[in-house]
Amino acid sequence: MTTLRIDNLNVSFSTEAGPLHALKNVSFDVPENRIVGIVGESGCGKSTLINAILGLLADNGSIDGGSILFEGQDELTSLPSSRMRDLRGPRIATVFQDPMGALNPVISVGKQMLNIQYRSTLSKDEKMNRAVEMLELVRIPDARAALARYPHQFSGGMKQRIAIAMALMMEPALLIADEPTTALDATLEVTTIELLKDLQQKIGCSVMFISHHLGVIAELCDDVVVMYAGEVVERGTVRQIFQDPRHPYTARLLECDPARQSERTRHLPTIPGEIPDLRARPAGCIFANRCDLVSDACSAPPPDKDIGDGHVARCIIADCPEETGVTA
Amino acid sequence: MSSDPILKVEDVQVSFPVGGFGRRNSILGVAGVSFEVNRGETFALVGESGSGKTTLARAVNGLQEISAGSITFEDQRIDELDPRAMKPVRKRMSMMFQDPVGSLSPRMTVGDLVTEPFRIHGIEGRNLRDEAERLLTLVGLPTSFDSRFPHQLSGGQARRVGVARAIALDPALIIADEPTAGLDVSVQGEVLNLLNDLRERLGLAMVIITHNLHVVHHVADRTAVMYLGRFVEAGETEEVFSAPQHPYTAALLSANPEPDPDKTHDRITLPAEVPSLLARPSGCEFHTRCPWAQSQCSFDAPERHVTDERVIACHFPLAPGARPPEQKESVLS
Structure with a gap:
């Protein structure tokens, strides 16, 4: 079963200068028990996507079409808000970049972990034990004593692990992790992603992991979705994307990663040009103005080309790997 | 390497008071650090959050009082200067702060923002419009951007404006605190290439604070690794990385x-x-x-x-x- 199926989703915001199409024909699946990484630069629509899934779009945002099907039954684009509230937390949980923003600074960790179990029918002691169990799972030393402490008494890495423990406490079907390791240094980042992988297997949930750190994505995720200017330009398994990218944007993005330059260089590769104005989207390919493989055919909307085994790229030459100039 | 230090930091300590009311105590955010930065050199400070990188940078720039040690910049002791005497030093040593959009006033245009250093330092006799144009061109932004406001900029563009402000007064040293945090890899490359071009063209020295080790490997001549407010290791970047x-x-x-799924x-x-x-x-x-x-x-x-x-x-x-x-x-x- 697919935990989350997003099909042809379109989201726009009304602005003074006219409608801004933040997401255009976005389709991908988050299969059961998989970790799906979402990659894309800031402004590519990652946050809009999360908010659309959670039913938290700003007042000027609207879903103009498409569907977000959760666990094969709940259509999130038209769900009554009361039902959405039942899903948020117990079934769909989130972890954000800044753990301090997720934890209340003036309430002890234990009390916060009790509070979020308000729907549970367990007794207070049982809830306490559950909280201890979760803190032990995320390797907080001396978990029972930790319940009495306040967020500022933990290090940044520990706070993020507490936030993860809280998100997974109700054993959700889907965890949305929005850049959860960006604020951590390399050693903590690695421990956090290893922990996340471990917990995902223990709990058996699906994870949507948003990051612009390609190394973290490569290490953690099963599948990868590449977004550019509000469109999914390519999606596939982590090996398909990192070893055989078919969309020129994916290929260029991977080349830009300083981690791929084994030789020390003072001049790092970049993608020249800027993202087009989303209020005036080009009719054709969204990447055409920055693509060095552009041709006349790119002025028509490109099809989602199926390369096989779930590998899809929105580019007319995606099925001719020699033409995408990929040097993976 | 010929030793021509523009900045010399010796045994610097920064302490912060903690607790209060009978439990007064202090912690050392920076616990005795020494290093030199040569002209035209890029020096990287690496370490996890809380290791004292930013505190050290603020201390060097005079934004944070030091409790011991000395800081010498262009052969002048600067750690004992009062704010008034520090002002001319800041013309020669500029700072790029972490948050690219947050460090720009939301109510000023890009043109005003990049020429603000001239107004702050009372530099007259220059046409500010021309200066704005010169600086925007130098950092690779179209000159039409001078009437934009920060919220109309992308993260990478806001960073460029930050760079333009930092180089406005022809400094000899730039301290860049996480210059690429939050940027995706292609924009990150642009900002680092820009800083490197400017370093070469203007002969700048740079101190870069980051926790992205891949970035350090490519841009820094020397690297220092901080742990709990001290340097545990420092040396030529290539050597530190290889051994x-x-x-x-x-x-x-x-x-x-x-970024390789099959890497063991x-x-x-x-x-x-x-x-x-x-x-x-x-x-x-x-x-x-x-x-x-x-x-x-x-x-x-x-x-x-x-x-x-x-x-x-x-x-x-x-x-x-x-x-x-x-x-x-x-x-x-």
């Missing part, structure tokens, strides 16, 4: 995620959490997490040795490619 001698450096480098990782895992600055461990402060720690490390603080341009604070410096003892055993069993 780390301090266990913490080795662990940091081995933890660096690589031979990681050095660090047991235990980062200690609190309120309860610094005795002896070598890294011994609580060090896989190589021996009994001597728990009571005897290592001296800093300097060998071949490498500074290292460890009793038992690692040989190249060393593996932690316990992990070796587990492989055998």
Whole structure:
């Protein structure tokens, strides 16, 4: 079963200068028990996507079409808000970049972990034990004593692990992790992603992991979705994307990663040009103005080309790997 | 390398008061750090959050009072200067702050923002419009941007405006605090290339603070690794990366995620959490997490040795490619 199926989703915001199409024909699946990484630069629509899934779009945002099907039954684009509230937390949980923003600074960790179990029918002691169990799972030393402490008494890495423990406490079907390791240094980042992988297997949930750190994505995720200017330009398994990218944007993005330059260089590769104005989207390919493989055919909307085994790229030459100039 | 230090930091300490009302105490955010930055050189400060990188940068720029040590910039002691006397120094040493959009006033246009340094320092006799044009061109932004407001900029563009402000008064040294945090890889490359071009063209020295080790590898001439407010290792970037001698450096480098799903990782895992600055461990402060720690490390603080341009604070410096003892055993069993 697919935990989350997003099909042809379109989201726009009304602005003074006219409608801004933040997401255009976005389709991908988050299969059961998989970790799906979402990659894309800031402004590519990652946050809009999360908010659309959670039913938290700003007042000027609207879903103009498409569907977000959760666990094969709940259509999130038209769900009554009361039902959405039942899903948020117990079934769909989130972890954000800044753990301090997720934890209340003036309430002890234990009390916060009790509070979020308000729907549970367990007794207070049982809830306490559950909280201890979760803190032990995320390797907080001396978990029972930790319940009495306040967020500022933990290090940044520990706070993020507490936030993860809280998100997974109700054993959700889907965890949305929005850049959860960006604020951590390399050693903590690695421990956090290893922990996340471990917990995902223990709990058996699906994870949507948003990051612009390609190394973290490569290490953690099963599948990868590449977004550019509000469109999914390519999606596939982590090996398909990192070893055989078919969309020129994916290929260029991977080349830009300083981690791929084994030789020390003072001049790092970049993608020249800027993202087009989303209020005036080009009719054709969204990447055409920055693509060095552009041709006349790119002025028509490109099809989602199926390369096989779930590998899809929105580019007319995606099925001719020699033409995408990929040097993976 | 010819030694022509533009900045000389000696045994600098920064302490912060904590507690209050009968429990007054203080912690050392920076606990005795020395380094030099030469003209035209890029010096990187690496370390986890809370290791004192930003505090050290603020201390160098005079934004944070130091409690011991000395800072010499262009042959002038600057740590004892009062704010008024510090002002001309800031023309020569500029700072780029972490948050690219947050460090720009939302109510000023880009043109006003890039020429604000001239107004602050009362530099007259220049046409500010021309200056704005010159600076925007230098950082690769269209001159039409001078009427835009910060919220109309992308993260990368806001960074460029930050760079334009930093170079406006022809400084000799730029301190850049996480210049690429939050930027995606292609924009990150643009900002780093820009800083590097400017360094070459204007002969700038740079101090870059970051926790992105891939970035450090490419842009920095020398790198210092900080842990709990001290340098545990410092040296030529290439050498530090190819043969780390301090266990913490080795662990940091081995933890660096690589964009290759099939890469097998031979990681050095660090047991235990980062200690609190309120309860610094005795002896070598890294011994609580060090896989190589021996009994001597728990009571005897290592001296800093300097060998071949490498500074290292460890009793038992690692040989190249060393593996932690316990992990070796587990492989055998």
